[in-house]
Amino acid sequence: MNREIVPGINWIYEAGPDRTAKFELAERQPDWYEPGREAYIPQCAYLVEGDDETLLFDTLSPASTDQILETVDDLVGDRGLDYLVVSHPDVPHAGNTHAILEEYPDATLVAPAYGNDHELYHLDDARKVADGDSIDLGGRVVEFHEATFLDAPVSIWMTERETETLFPVDWMGFPHLDEEALLFVDELDGEFDVSRLVEFHGRVLFWYQYVDVAKTTAEIDTLVETFDPEIIAPAHGLVIRENAPEYMELMKDVTRAIDEQGRIGTLG
Amino acid sequence: MTVSVTPSVEWVSQCYNHGETHEHVSLYLVRDGDDVILVDSGSFYHREAITSAVDDATDGCGPDAIILSHSDYPHAGNVSPLGGDTEDVELVASSGSPEQQGLPDARKCKIGGRLDVTGRTFSFIDPPLADRSHTTWIFDHGDGVLFTADGFGNYHEPGQCRNRSSEFDGMISTEQIYEYHRDNLVWLRYVAPEKVERTLDRIFAEFDVNAIAPVHGNPIDGDDIDVYRDRLYDAMRRIADEYEVD
Ligand SMILES: [Zn+2]
Ligand SMILES: [Zn+2]
Numbered sequence: 250m251n252r253e254i255v256p257g258i259n260w261i262y263e264a265g266p267d268r269t270a271k272f273e274l275a276e277r278q279p280d281w282y283e284p285g286r287e288a289y290i291p292q293c294a295y296l297v298e299g300d301d302e303t304l305l306f307d308t309l310s311p312a313s314t315d316q317i318l319e320t321v322d323d324l325v326g327d328r329g330l331d332y333l334v335v336s337h338p339d340v341p342h343a344g345n346t347h348a349i350l351e352e353y354p355d356a357t358l359v360a361p362a363y364g365n366d367h368e369l370y371h372l373d374d375a376r377k378v379a380d381g382d383s384i385d386l387g388g389r390v391v392e393f394h395e396a397t398f399l400d401a402p403v404s405i406w407m408t409e410r411e412t413e414t415l416f417p418v419d420w421m422g423f424p425h426l427d428e429e430a431l432l433f434v435d436e437l438d439g440e441f442d443v444s445r446l447v448e449f450h451g452r453v454l455f456w457y458q459y460v461d462v463a464k465t466t467a468e469i470d471t472l473v474e475t476f477d478p479e480i481i482a483p484a485h486g487l488v489i490r491e492n493a494p495e496y497m498e499l500m501k502d503v504t505r506a507i508d509e510q511g512r513i514g515t516l517g
Numbered sequence: 518m519t520v521s522v523t524p525s526v527e528w529v530s531q532c533y534n535h536g537e538t539h540e541h542v543s544l545y546l547v548r549d550g551d552d553v554i555l556v557d558s559g560s561f562y563h564r565e566a567i568t569s570a571v572d573d574a575t576d577g578c579g580p581d582a583i584i585l586s587h588s589d590y591p592h593a594g595n596v597s598p599l600g601g602d603t604e605d606v607e608l609v610a611s612s613g614s615p616e617q618q619g620l621p622d623a624r625k626c627k628i629g630g631r632l633d634v635t636g637r638t639f640s641f642i643d644p645p646l647a648d649r650s651h652t653t654w655i656f657d658h659g660d661g662v663l664f665t666a667d668g669f670g671n672y673h674e675p676g677q678c679r680n681r682s683s684e685f686d687g688m689i690s691t692e693q694i695y696e697y698h699r700d701n702l703v704w705l706r707y708v709a710p711e712k713v714e715r716t717l718d719r720i721f722a723e724f725d726v727n728a729i730a731p732v733h734g735n736p737i738d739g740d741d742i743d744v745y746r747d748r749l750y751d752a753m754r755r756i757a758d759e760y761e762v763d
Binding site: 465515 | 533535540542560561562588589590591594611614616617618619621628629643644645647648649650651652700701702703704705707708709712713716757762763
């Protein structure tokens with residue numbers, strides 16, 4: 250499944266398992282949940298196509314090898330794939346790296362410069378990118394940034410300069426209901442409830458329960474100022490294309506909420 | 518080949534060389550009567566050394582079960598070479614979405630629960646110190662060993678590769694603990710250390726820990742745990758203090 254966000258940027262989507270039972274949503278009834286519905290935390294990859302070259306950001310999980318290969322093939326056709334960027338070597342994000350490089354042997358593997366054990370992830374021969382590095386695809390320019398809210402040390406965030414899109418990987422993920430797959434946030438019924446973001450960060454970013462709230466809030470201010478994005482394309486949520494900085498501001502409420510109530514639970 | 522941690526837990530020590538310092542990428546072997554359980558499987562990078570060490574330790578029979586702390590490549594890199602994809606070896610992992618973690622055939626353990634593996638009881642603990650979302654710490658009720666995956670690690674010098682904590686001159690140093698956590702648990706820069714400490718207090722109050730068995734560090738003997746925890750706390754405070762938001 251995939252959807253064009255703007256010309257040249259495609260959203261590639263994997264639903265993963267229904268989380269209703271594991272998250273005890275029927276019993277807990279968080280504000281964002283509607284009884285009787287299924288709930289998903291998606292896994293997303295993004296394809297950026299410039300006039301000259303193409304770039305894939307993340308690979309979907311090993312459960313979707315055929316899907317990612319078919320979708321990328323559909324989208325790039327004869328142009329092929331020029332760059333494969335791995336945001337961090339976590340299985341659900343990077344698990345199809347080998348399969349994709351086999352299909353596109355001329356593609357350049359791009360990996361975060363951060364961390365010190367690339368060899369243990371078969372990333373030692375990759376082109377390493379750090380804060381401020383960029384790749385000009387022709388009309389679309391991606392820029393790389395040190396990942397702020399992360400789990401793995403080998404991590405990178407990305408922006409696309411022309412469309413002002415921020416790809417914050419594991420940050421700003423959130424669940425959605427069955428029929429909301431591949432909807433933009435502005436297409437959802439009703440108000441976007443902050444409890445969606447709390448549900449995700451209270452489970453997946455396990456260390457959010459320990460943060461220094463003032464410091465994290467100040468960091469979010471810095472991120473809003475630095476990026477001020479038009480579009481936010483998270484790895485585990487729906488794409489935000491209206492009032493994007495306001496959703497970053499919401500992350501301050503998320504920080505406070507998790508500080509007060511603690512960890513919601515695990516992902517599993 | 519292996520290093521004894523407690524009467525029935527052995528350490529399969531493997532090092533990755535960062536130049537000046539080394540970092541362990543190890544696994545552990547638990548003997549339960551005739552059965553052998555591996556905790557984690559190490560990196561593909563050390564595949565030959567690991568499969569031959571496990572072969573030696575099991576007289577060529579291989580393990581009966583493998584328990585994974587998480588799917589991260591340096592921990593789950595030898596599941597197949599060690600037989601984890603066969604009928605004979607029980608594979609246990611904590612993920613709620615094993616297909617997406619690339620472990621479709623694993624038996625699931627519930628974090629916060631306990632499970633008997635080949636008749637030995639293990640508890641699965643939500644870890645305060647980790648480098649991936651889907652990680653579990655594993656407590657062996659037999660010998661009281663806490664397997665902490667990416668937490669409680671340290672870098673070490675060449676020559677300290679097979680030391681237990683008590684064999685260091687003055688125990689594992691604060692600097693070695695600090696550098697490991699600074700480089701690998703980067704998110705500690707946003708953390709209030711006392712909050713992590715509270716969770717650790719709760720875990721050590723609930724479980725009677727005789728030894729700590731990290732994947733990326735030297736095993737910590739029971740008598741050294743308090744000193745290690747003091748040094749870890751100093752390290753966490755230093756990591757948080759050194760990172761200023763501008
Ligand atoms: Zn690790
Ligand atoms: Zn060593």
